[in-house]
Amino acid sequence: MDWDKLRIFHAVADAGSLTHAGEALHLSQSAVSRQIRALEESLNVTLFHRHARGLILTEQGELLFDATKSMRKRLDAATARIRDSSDAIYGELRVTTTTGFGTMWLAPRLGRLYERYPNLKIDLILEERVLDLPMREADVAIRMKEPSQADLIRRRLMDVVMKFYASTDYIEFHGVPKTRDELAQHRIITQSPSSRQVSAGLTWLQPFLLAEFESRLTVNNYFGILQTVLNGLGIGSLPHYVAADFPQLVNVLPREMSKSIPVYLAYPEELRQSKRVAAFRDFIIEEINTFKRRHPDIMDIQPEPAAGFL
Incomplete structure (x- = not known):
């Protein structure tokens, strides 16, 4: 099988367009189209369904694309190892x-x-x-x-643990909860239970998520939680390492934390x-x-x- 035709096929399948593949390969659309047609003829199959919005792989095209993706990754790995034979880090x-x-x-x-x-x-x-x-x-x-x-x-x-944090401005205005019952009187900010997260963090939060809080905010990642806490929206569950880089954070209920x-x-x-x-x-x-x-x-x-x- 012609390696050059496979390279062009991979680019077209990845881009979903003859035009975009041609731009990436620095070839004209007609040259790319001729190579794809020649590859289909050599294999005696149709690799793409053509429609107004672009190209969709056929079942045979999907099989070939899986193979070229594996080949591409192997070639990338080999290229990386060859480049790493020099002393320079680049x-x-x-x-x-x-x-x-x-x-x-x-x-x-x-x-x-x-x-x-x-x-x-x-x-x-x-x-x-x-x-x-x-x-x-x-x-x-x-x-x-x-x-x-x-x-x-x-x-x-x-090792990382999850803890509760509030901003110094929030604490100054709302005070520091001393117990879990007092925490329930504040807005709690946590990661969304449905979002991907480590099981230790979710297990630790379960009792808080089931409790009756006056107000609650859930976010699907910790960076979003950090921003809401820094802006004084409430008390949030965050990885404990953030306290080092954000001194305006105060650890609330220090004895409360997730497993490592x-x-x-x-x-x-x-x-x-x-x-x-x-x-x-x-x-x-x-x-x-x-x-x-x-x-x-x-x-x-x-x-x-x-x-x-x-």
């Missing part, structure tokens, strides 16, 4: 983590990584879905649970020798260790069993 690194950790902890620190490696190109993928590292959906992941796949290198970075949530860094075994991955890994470990040394009071977490509402 090129693309795809990093995935949760929206909360990525926006509130990782992103503010990436400037120091770029100071060391200005030629590094980071593609930061923030979402709750666990991307498949062996299938190269990302190169490195920072996850809020230990990865289950056997072909991953992993390292436990730290482990934070792991992971990457595929095949990237063990990657200099870009090693540079990112070492940077993150250094940042975590510095963070722990500077904030021992915040990072010293000893969760206690939470009593239910009476």
